[in-house]
Amino acid sequence: MKSSLPKVLMLGWEFPPVINGGLGVACHDLSSAMSEIADITMVVPKTSPGFKMKNMNLVGINNIDVNTFDHHPVEGASLPYKIHNVRADINPYYSTNIEGYSVEGGGSSTASYGTTDRERLQAFNIDSLYGGDVIQKVMQYADITASLASKMDFDVIHAHDWMTMLAGIKIKEQTGKPLVMHIHSLEVDRSGPDNRGWVYQLEKKGMEIADLLLPVSQFTANIISQHYGIDSGKMKVVHNGSMPVNAFKSKRRFKEKTVLFVGRLTRQKGPEKFLEIAARVLQKDPDVRFVMAGVGDYFKSVLERSSYTGIGNRFHMTGFLDQEKLRYLFSVSDVYCMPSISEPFGLSAVEAAHFGVPCVISKQSGVSEVLNGALKFDFWDDNKAAGYILNLLHDKTLRNKVIEDASENLKDITWDISARKIVNAYAEKQFI
Amino acid sequence: MPSICFYFQVHQPFRIKNYSFFDIGHSHEYEDEAKNQQIMNKVADKCYIKTNNKMLDLIHRHKGNFRISYSISGTAIEQFEKYRPDVLQSFIDLANTGCVEFLAETYSHSLSFIFSKPEFERQVSKHAAMIKKYFNQVPKVFRNTELIFNNELAAHIDGMGYKGIICEGADRLLNGRTPNYLYNTVNGKKIKLLLKNHRLSDDIAFRFSDRGWKEFPLTVDKYKKWVYDVAGNGETINLFMDYETFGEHQWESTGIFDFLDHLPGAIMEHPDFDFKTPSEVVDSYPTRDTYDVHEFCSWADTERDLSAWLSNSMQSESFKRIYAIESDIKEINDPKLTNVWERLQTSDHFYYMCTKFWNDGDVHKYFSPFETPYDAYMFYMNVYSDLECIVKRKLKKVRAPKIAKAKTIRLQANDGKAIGEHPALTS
Numbered sequence: 001m002k003s004s005l006p007k008v009l010m011l012g013w014e015f016p017p018v019i020n021g022g023l024g025v026a027c028h029d030l031s032s033a034m035s036e037i038a039d040i041t042m043v044v045p046k047t048s049p050g051f052k053m054k055n056m057n058l059v060g061i062n063n064i065d066v067n068t069f070d071h072h073p074v075e076g077a078s079l080p081y082k083i084h085n086v087r088a089d090i091n092p093y094y095s096t097n098i099e100g101y102s103v104e105g106g107g108s109s110t111a112s113y114g115t116t117d118r119e120r121l122q123a124f125n126i127d128s129l130y131g132g133d134v135i136q137k138v139m140q141y142a143d144i145t146a147s148l149a150s151k152m153d154f155d156v157i158h159a160h161d162w163m164t165m166l167a168g169i170k171i172k173e174q175t176g177k178p179l180v181m182h183i184h185s186l187e188v189d190r191s192g193p194d195n196r197g198w199v200y201q202l203e204k205k206g207m208e209i210a211d212l213l214l215p216v217s218q219f220t221a222n223i224i225s226q227h228y229g230i231d232s233g234k235m236k237v238v239h240n241g242s243m244p245v246n247a248f249k250s251k252r253r254f255k256e257k258t259v260l261f262v263g264r265l266t267r268q269k270g271p272e273k274f275l276e277i278a279a280r281v282l283q284k285d286p287d288v289r290f291v292m293a294g295v296g297d298y299f300k301s302v303l304e305r306s307s308y309t310g311i312g313n314r315f316h317m318t319g320f321l322d323q324e325k326l327r328y329l330f331s332v333s334d335v336y337c338m339p340s341i342s343e344p345f346g347l348s349a350v351e352a353a354h355f356g357v358p359c360v361i362s363k364q365s366g367v368s369e370v371l372n373g374a375l376k377f378d379f380w381d382d383n384k385a386a387g388y389i390l391n392l393l394h395d396k397t398l399r400n401k402v403i404e405d406a407s408e409n410l411k412d413i414t415w416d417i418s419a420r421k422i423v424n425a426y427a428e429k430q431f432i
Numbered sequence: 433m434p435s436i437c438f439y440f441q442v443h444q445p446f447r448i449k450n451y452s453f454f455d456i457g458h459s460h461e462y463e464d465e466a467k468n469q470q471i472m473n474k475v476a477d478k479c480y481i482k483t484n485n486k487m488l489d490l491i492h493r494h495k496g497n498f499r500i501s502y503s504i505s506g507t508a509i510e511q512f513e514k515y516r517p518d519v520l521q522s523f524i525d526l527a528n529t530g531c532v533e534f535l536a537e538t539y540s541h542s543l544s545f546i547f548s549k550p551e552f553e554r555q556v557s558k559h560a561a562m563i564k565k566y567f568n569q570v571p572k573v574f575r576n577t578e579l580i581f582n583n584e585l586a587a588h589i590d591g592m593g594y595k596g597i598i599c600e601g602a603d604r605l606l607n608g609r610t611p612n613y614l615y616n617t618v619n620g621k622k623i624k625l626l627l628k629n630h631r632l633s634d635d636i637a638f639r640f641s642d643r644g645w646k647e648f649p650l651t652v653d654k655y656k657k658w659v660y661d662v663a664g665n666g667e668t669i670n671l672f673m674d675y676e677t678f679g680e681h682q683w684e685s686t687g688i689f690d691f692l693d694h695l696p697g698a699i700m701e702h703p704d705f706d707f708k709t710p711s712e713v714v715d716s717y718p719t720r721d722t723y724d725v726h727e728f729c730s731w732a733d734t735e736r737d738l739s740a741w742l743s744n745s746m747q748s749e750s751f752k753r754i755y756a757i758e759s760d761i762k763e764i765n766d767p768k769l770t771n772v773w774e775r776l777q778t779s780d781h782f783y784y785m786c787t788k789f790w791n792d793g794d795v796h797k798y799f800s801p802f803e804t805p806y807d808a809y810m811f812y813m814n815v816y817s818d819l820e821c822i823v824k825r826k827l828k829k830v831r832a833p834k835i836a837k838a839k840t841i842r843l844q845a846n847d848g849k850a851i852g853e854h855p856a857l858t859s
Binding site: 252253254255289291299300303304305307308310312313316317318319325328 | 452453454456457458744745746748749750752753806809810813814816817818820821824
């Protein structure tokens, strides 16, 4: 039965148990949904030996037996190698280092899978062996994956984000198989439209060579055409899905209503916007608490601004939180606010919706295309966002309506639907 | 005949714990009991017990001619009561010699003078009552937290009936004059000012073990000569420092206790020099000039101003918040709650939030129980938020009975039958 399914070689970077943010979760959830209708081999830099996926062949480069590995150097990249853990110990979604805070992740769908000091140390050993920079790792990954691919049978190469693009390009050149690129996040989102560094160049080249692009939203598709000059004809928008959530409600431990922000405190996520919105809401209603969960390079400046603005008693920054604490926060919140400046999707809003928390989200987000049960504003319009929050806090009818509509939308935000769209897209393009 | 006037500051704050957002409304334990106890034990063993024994010995040895003074904050005394009553007893023993004066200060070592005069006065009188209770003295000389001082404070303290006040002899305010005389304040107030001789004080407190200092090592003979140099140009040499200098900031291995052991005898070899407590200095000497201080000065950091506690927005925000609930706290009038609020006024909490770095930042970091000033601020504001919830709840209760107590008028018909009841609100 399974042999008749389309064979997909997936190239991932973050994958449980080694994840830093939403990408790892999305790759995991999507590939498990796709494994029902496709034969998937997923190659990632690192997995733990005990970690298995149903219906799926998961290859962690760190777990390959060195002796059985038949190495075919590609394009003269000959290394007398031993296979070590190629650990993604860079964090491609933080733009700068975070002083004073050691961070594993931070984001709604972020899980923290602890690594011991010993493992960390090993990762640094590897750094010294291969060179510690990211591009080195990306090249290493490309090289090893291309060698593995030469012995595999597949119909489609499916790469996720820029870290795996080089590998995708190599395998396409080597095998002539069609290359699909799934775009979860772009350098333009993370660093702003003026950034034209090497990551941007890699993304642009990769997307030019790819045969099919799968942006996670129309918003991202537009960025791809506007900022990378790619023809929209080879794009097919596939919105993210979401896993069913065991949602619950908890009783707040204080009287004030609570507005929540969850995400990395980076420019892209608009943490300063959240602060400005909070200040506006508090002018009208002082009995609201604003909670900002996450860490990032904006942490200190936002904290200082919250005190400068004089809302220190109503603006709470929690730092990094584990899943349990995040879920608790969702369960006590009255409004979820996502003021992202450029958000390819925004799974955290979907998670909030699962918890029955009405969302106020920026229009500059992918999730706003699928979550109609949400109030939407342009990220620069904090006046409007503040108004929405006040309305949701005080107008029960509006509140219930938004929650009700969102729960309707959730029925259509599933990974099964995303998976089917993808396989259909393969077929339309006659890859399978 | 110049006098040496020693005043030692004894203070320990109730440090707050890493109180997270999730504790708000859930846990009302704000303080890091374990850490407070541990630090108290450490300082008691390294400094308080040892130095008190030394002082007692010196007083006996010099037959009452060695005289000193202390200012002990209320929070420090509470920690002695709680963790180290033996330390408290050794201070009482010192008080019983009659050679030791205890000064007045704010109970929780707070900056209340800047933010609320009524709270300031409440804390000063609470502190005085405690001094009376343990040491059987009524303080006559006042010292404000970290020697924070200006003309307004002097006038206020004068109005409260004190005869002297301890302050920093800041170079920029002395303008070339010596700190070794008593000064008066402006506007004809009677109160006399004792100015810290910061050079001679800090030689002991900060530079004693500094190997990079050109005068290292500091010997009793050398120090004695510097003191004698004052002869003819001063009447009181005010050596003011943290008591923890002995054994804590300057470890025993630096020889600080030996230095202390020999210093009084060496100085008194010169018949013109003696030791006096601040009150005795005030009674013995006239003022020689005016010390005119418009803006606050203090003994902290190189700036000697308020910047250690009030130079960034996190500090001003938390100060603003804690004093904003003063009227509510006083209306509720619950001694336990007032105590919690009072402890949150302790200046150390704000000192930990200081983001000035370089040399002084190191000092801030040394004393801070927190990793960063940002942590200090966040945990403080979380604690504040919980306190605010309690205050709101209690305020409601306090106000509620007033309405419930309102008289009820029963309406009666001609035949005496009740027709109804209506509450009559009294004003």
